[in-house]
Amino acid sequence: QVQLAESGGGLVQPGGSLRLSCAASGDTFRNYAMGWFRQAPGKEREFVAAISWTGGKTYYDDSVNGRFTISRDNAKNTVSLQMNSLQSADTAVYYCGARFGPTTTSAIKYDYWGPGTQVTVSS
Numbered sequence: 533q534v535q536l537a538e539s540g541g542g543l544v545q546p547g548g549s550l551r552l553s554c555a556a557s558g559d560t561f562r563n564y565a566m567g568w569f570r571q572a573p574g575k576e577r578e579f580v581a582a583i584s585w586t587g588g589k590t591y592y593d594d595s596v597n598g599r600f601t602i603s604r605d606n607a608k609n610t611v612s613l614q615m616n617s618l619q620s621a622d623t624a625v626y627y628c629g630a631r632f633g634p635t636t637t638s639a640i641k642y643d644y645w646g647p648g649t650q651v652t653v654s655s
Contacts, residue, residue: 534558534630534644541626541649544618548653552613554628554646561609562586565635567642568602568613570624570651577627579637581613591637595621618653625650 540552552568567582581602582591590602596615604611611628626649629642636642 536646
């Protein structure tokens with residue numbers, strides 16, 4: 533099993549930046565593809581970004597491509613999401629997920645989730 537804990541959320545003005553981190557413990561971190569998802573009030577959880585277990589492949593939703601960057605450090609068991617040029621539409625609870633298998637953008641295929649961290653973009 534893998535335990536995940538997100539951090540780094542908060543309140544930021546439009547155009548600002550935040551860096552989210554997800555710390556993993558338990559099973560061997562490098563065995564898992566990792567992803568970031570978000571869920572706004574009244575909406576379903578949606579894909580944001582994903583990274584392969586080696587870090588060699590990354591995937592982004594069109595809405596964040598060019599603004600967000602996902603990365604991982606297998607030595608530190610962490611995955612991060614650098615978010616730039618934030619917009620009000622980015623306001624949501626952000627979750628990191630771990631999948632024992634190929635990288636995917638489908639939330640239902642992830643095996644473990646963290647409790648989430650709130651990101652609010654507002655002036």
